[in-house]
Amino acid sequence: MEAAHAHDDGHDHVPSGLMRYVTTTNHKDIGSMYLWFSFAMFLVGGVMALTIRAELFQPGLQLVRPEFFNTMTTLHGLIMVFGAIMPAFVGFANWQIPMMIGAPDMAFPRMNNWSFWLLPPAASLLVLSLFVPGGGPGAGWTLYAPLTVQQGMGMDLTIFAIHILGMSSIMGSINIVTTILNMRAPGMTLMKMPLFVWTWLITAYLLIAVMPVLAGAVTMTLTDRHFGTNFFNAAGGGDPVMFQHIFWFFGHPEVYIIAIPAFGVVSQILPAFSRKPLFGYASMVYATASIAILSFLVWAHHMYTVGMPVEAQLYYMFATMLIAVPTGVKVFNWVATMWKGSMTFETPMLFAIGFLFLFTLGGFTGLVLAVVPVDVQLHDTYYVVAHFHYVMVAGALYAAFGGVYFWLPKWIGKMYDERLGKIHFWLSIIFFNIAFFPQHFLGLAGMPRRIPDYSLQFADFNMVSTIGAFGFGMAQIFFLYILLKAIRSGEPAPAKPWDGADTLEWTHLPSPAPYHSFEDPPQIR
Amino acid sequence: MKVPYISKILATCLLLAVPCLSMAAWNINFQPGNTLLADDIQQLHLIVMIVCVVIFVGVFGFMFYAIFKHRKSVGHKASNFHENTTVEIIWTVIPFFILAGLAWPATETLLAMRDTSSPDMTIKATGYQWMWGYEYLDEGIQFYSALSTPQGQIDGTEPKTENYLLEVDNPVVVPVGKRIRVLTTASDVLHAWYVPALAVKQDAVPGFIRDTWFKAEETGVFRGQCAELCGKQHGFMPIVVHVVSQEDYDAWVAEQKQKISGKELGAPIKLVADSQ
Numbered sequence: 001m002e003a004a005h006a007h008d009d010g011h012d013h014v015p016s017g018l019m020r021y022v023t024t025t026n027h028k029d030i031g032s033m034y035l036w037f038s039f040a041m042f043l044v045g046g047v048m049a050l051t052i053r054a055e056l057f058q059p060g061l062q063l064v065r066p067e068f069f070n071t072m073t074t075l076h077g078l079i080m081v082f083g084a085i086m087p088a089f090v091g092f093a094n095w096q097i098p099m100m101i102g103a104p105d106m107a108f109p110r111m112n113n114w115s116f117w118l119l120p121p122a123a124s125l126l127v128l129s130l131f132v133p134g135g136g137p138g139a140g141w142t143l144y145a146p147l148t149v150q151q152g153m154g155m156d157l158t159i160f161a162i163h164i165l166g167m168s169s170i171m172g173s174i175n176i177v178t179t180i181l182n183m184r185a186p187g188m189t190l191m192k193m194p195l196f197v198w199t200w201l202i203t204a205y206l207l208i209a210v211m212p213v214l215a216g217a218v219t220m221t222l223t224d225r226h227f228g229t230n231f232f233n234a235a236g237g238g239d240p241v242m243f244q245h246i247f248w249f250f251g252h253p254e255v256y257i258i259a260i261p262a263f264g265v266v267s268q269i270l271p272a273f274s275r276k277p278l279f280g281y282a283s284m285v286y287a288t289a290s291i292a293i294l295s296f297l298v299w300a301h302h303m304y305t306v307g308m309p310v311e312a313q314l315y316y317m318f319a320t321m322l323i324a325v326p327t328g329v330k331v332f333n334w335v336a337t338m339w340k341g342s343m344t345f346e347t348p349m350l351f352a353i354g355f356l357f358l359f360t361l362g363g364f365t366g367l368v369l370a371v372v373p374v375d376v377q378l379h380d381t382y383y384v385v386a387h388f389h390y391v392m393v394a395g396a397l398y399a400a401f402g403g404v405y406f407w408l409p410k411w412i413g414k415m416y417d418e419r420l421g422k423i424h425f426w427l428s429i430i431f432f433n434i435a436f437f438p439q440h441f442l443g444l445a446g447m448p449r450r451i452p453d454y455s456l457q458f459a460d461f462n463m464v465s466t467i468g469a470f471g472f473g474m475a476q477i478f479f480l481y482i483l484l485k486a487i488r489s490g491e492p493a494p495a496k497p498w499d500g501a502d503t504l505e506w507t508h509l510p511s512p513a514p515y516h517s518f519e520d521p522p523q524i525r
Numbered sequence: 526m527k528v529p530y531i532s533k534i535l536a537t538c539l540l541l542a543v544p545c546l547s548m549a550a551w552n553i554n555f556q557p558g559n560t561l562l563a564d565d566i567q568q569l570h571l572i573v574m575i576v577c578v579v580i581f582v583g584v585f586g587f588m589f590y591a592i593f594k595h596r597k598s599v600g601h602k603a604s605n606f607h608e609n610t611t612v613e614i615i616w617t618v619i620p621f622f623i624l625a626g627l628a629w630p631a632t633e634t635l636l637a638m639r640d641t642s643s644p645d646m647t648i649k650a651t652g653y654q655w656m657w658g659y660e661y662l663d664e665g666i667q668f669y670s671a672l673s674t675p676q677g678q679i680d681g682t683e684p685k686t687e688n689y690l691l692e693v694d695n696p697v698v699v700p701v702g703k704r705i706r707v708l709t710t711a712s713d714v715l716h717a718w719y720v721p722a723l724a725v726k727q728d729a730v731p732g733f734i735r736d737t738w739f740k741a742e743e744t745g746v747f748r749g750q751c752a753e754l755c756g757k758q759h760g761f762m763p764i765v766v767h768v769v770s771q772e773d774y775d776a777w778v779a780e781q782k783q784k785i786s787g788k789e790l791g792a793p794i795k796l797v798a799d800s801q
C-alpha cells in the first residue's frame with residue numbers, strides 16, 4: 001500500500017489543455033485516452049472494412065486493385081485487433097480496476113502513461129505503411145511467411161508497429177497484475193474481487209506470455225527479409241509452416257485476450273440488471289482460468305490443412321472440443337444469473353444479452369470448425385470469417401458497448417439518452433446479422449476468404465452482406481453522436497444509477513468519480 | 526442422399542423475413558459432394574449442427590423464458606440464489622459426453638480422410654504465383670493451368686459468363702472411380718489446392734510435399750480455387766477438374782503424349798517476380 005500512496009503528493013494541480021493528457025499519470029485520464037484512441041481506430045478499421053465490402057458488393061473489380069484489397073484486409077484485421085479491441089479493454093481496466101478494488105491508482109502510473117503513448121506512434125506506422133513504396137502489408141493479419149518476405153517496405157513498418165504494440169501490451173499487463181495483486185483494499189480477498197478484475201488478471205498473464213512470442217515471429221520475418229536468415233525459407237533449411245506454429249501459439253491465446261475481458265464486463269452487467277448475484281462466481285473464476293490454460297494447447301487447430309500428422313490433428317481436435325466445456329459453464333452461469341431475477345432492459349443489459357446470444361452462436365460455429373474433416377472443407381472460407389466476427393464483434397465489441405453504457409454515468413457523471421442507446425443496440429444487432437450471417441452460407445458453398453472478386457454463385461449473399469456492413473457502420477456513427485450528446489447535455493447521474501450494481505465504484509464513490517479516488521482505502525467487510 | 530439440413534431450416538427462418546427472395550438462387554449449404562468422403566463430411570456436419578441447435582434452443586429457451594417472465598415490469602421479485610453444486614457438476618459433466626459422442630464419428634472420418642495409401646494414380650500440383658502446374662507422375666504428362674476468364678469480364682467491360690473466375694486453359698483430367706493421390710507443393714509462397722465437391726483442401730508449401738486424395742463417384746466438371754492467400758492474384762488461380770470415363774481418360778492421355786512427342790510443351794511459363 002505504501003507504493004500506492006507515495007506518488008499522490010504534488011499531483012493536485014492538474015496541467016491544463018493538451019499537456020494534461022501528455023503528462024498525466026492518472027488512471028482515469030489514461031483510461032479515457034485508451035477508450036477514445038480505440039474508438040478512433042475502430043472508425044479507421046471500419047472504413048477499411050467498408051472498402052472491402054464495397055468492392056465485394058458485386059462480382060468484378062470495381063473500386064480497388066487486388067493488391068490494395070489485400071492491404072485493406074490486412075490492416076483492417078491488425079487495426080481492429082491491436083488498435084481497437086485490445087486498447088478498449090485496457091481502457092476499461094484502467095478506469096475500473098483501481099475503483100473496483102479500492103486502490104487510488106495503478107501500481108506504476110508513469111509506465112501507464114508510457115504504455116498509452118506508445119500506441120499512437122504504432123498506429124501511425126500502420127497507417128503510414130499505405131503511403132510508402134510497395135504499399136501497405138498485403139499478407140493478411142496472420143502475416144504468413146513467405147508471402148511477407150516478398151512484400152514492400154510497408155511490411156517493415158508493420159513489423160515495427162507490432163513490436164511497439166507488444167511493448168505497450170506487456171507494460172500494461174505488468175501494471176495490471178501488480179495493481180491487482182498488491183493494491184487491493186484491506187479485506188478485498190482474491191475471491192471477493194469483482195469478476196471483471198479476475199478476468200483482467202488472467203488476461204494480463206496471457207498477454208505477458210504470448211506477446212513476446214509474436215514479437216519473435218515478426219522479428220524472424222524481419223531478419224529473413226533483410227539479413228539473410230532462412231527461418232521460413234525451405235531452400236535455406238527453414239520451414240514456412242514454423243511461422244504458423246509460432247504465430248498461432250500467440251494467436252490462439254490472443255483470441256481469449258480479446259474475449260476474456262469481455263466475459264468480465266458481461267459478468268458485471270448481467271447481475272446488475274437481474275438484481276441478483278452472479279451465479280457460480282467461483283466456477284466462473286475456475287472456468288476462465290481453464291479456458292486461459294487450454295488456450296495454450298490448441299494453436300494448431302488453425303492449421304488443419306497444412307499437412308500435419310493425423311495423430312496431431314486428432315490431439316488438436318480433442319483439445320479444442322474440450323474448451324467447449326468451460327465455455328459452456330460460463331454460458332450456463334450467465335443464464336442462471338438471469339433466471340428468477342427481476343430484470344430490466346436498459347442499453348447495457350441489451351448489449352450483454354446480445355453478447356450472450358451471438359457469442360454463443362459464434363462458439364457453436366467454433367465447435368463445427370473444431371471437427372477436422374468439416375474444417376478441412378471450411379478452412380480459409382467465409383465460414384471462418386463469419387465465425388470469428390461473431391466472436392469478435394458480437395462478442396467482444398458488444399461487451400465493450402455494454403460496458404461503455406454501463407459505466408459512462410460513473411465516468412462523466414451524466415446519463416446517456418436511454419432511447420437512443422436502445423436504437424443503437426437494435427440497429428447494431430440487426431445490421432450485424434445481415435452482414436455476417438450470410439457469410440456462413442458463402443463459406444459452406446466454398447467461397448475462399450481474402451479474395452477481391454468471386455464467381456457468380458456467390459453474388460447474392462455478398463450483396464446482402466455489404467448492405468448489412470454499411471448499416472452496421474452507420475450505427476456506430478450514431479453511437480458517437482450518443483456519446484457526445486451525453487457528454488454535452490446528459491442528465492446528471494446519481495451515484496448508483498443501476499439498482500443491482502454492488503461493486504465499490506457504485507457504492508463508495510459519487511458520480512462522476514473524483515479525479516483521485518480511494519486515497520484512503522475503503523474497508524471491505 | 527440429401528437430408529433436410531438444419532442449417533437450411535435456420536436459413537429459411539432468416540429468409541422468411543424477406544419474402545421476395547426465392548430459395549432456389551440462394552445456396553446455403555455445401556456444394557453437392559462427388560466423393561464418399563464428401564458425403565461423410567456433410568453427414569458429420571449435419572450431426573454437429575443438430576447437436577448445436579438442440580443445445581442452442583434449450584439454453585436460449587431458458588434465457589428467453591426468463592426474459593419474459595422474470596422481469597421487473599411484470600412484478601417478478603429477484604431470488605437470491607447464487608450457486609448450486611449439483612447443477613454445476615451436471616452441466617460440466619454432460620457436455621463431456623456429448624463431445625465424446627461427436628469426437629467418435631469425427632475421428633472415423635478423419636482417419637479415412639488422411640489415409641492416402643494405395644492410390645491408382647498420382648498427380649503433383651504445384652502452386653505458382655498465379656497458376657497451377659500439374660505433373661502426372663505415372664504418365665509423364667505435365668502442363669500449366671491458368672485462369673482463362675478474359676480481363677474484360679473482370680473489369681466489367683464485357684458481360685460475365687457462367688463460369689466466371691472458375692475456368693482455366695488446361696483442366697486436370699482424371700478417370701472416374703479411381704483413387705487419385707494429389708501431391709501438393711509450391712514454388713514461391715503458400716497456396717492451397719481446394720475443390721469443394723471433391724472434399725479436398727491441402728496447403729501447398731514451398732519446399733515441402735504434402736498429399737491428399739479423392740475418388741470421384743461420377744463424371745463431370747468440378748471447380749475450386751486457391752484457398753491460401755498468395756499475393757495479388759490469389760483470387761484468380763482456379764482449379765478445374767474434369768472427371769471422365771476411363772476410355773475418355775485413356776484417349777486424353779494418348780493425346781497429351783502425342784503433344785509431348787510433337788514437342789508442343791505448351792506456352793513457356795512466365796514467373797512474375799512482382800511483390801504482393
Ligand SMILES: [Cu+2]
Nearest residue numbers: 716717751755
Ligand atoms: Cu495461390
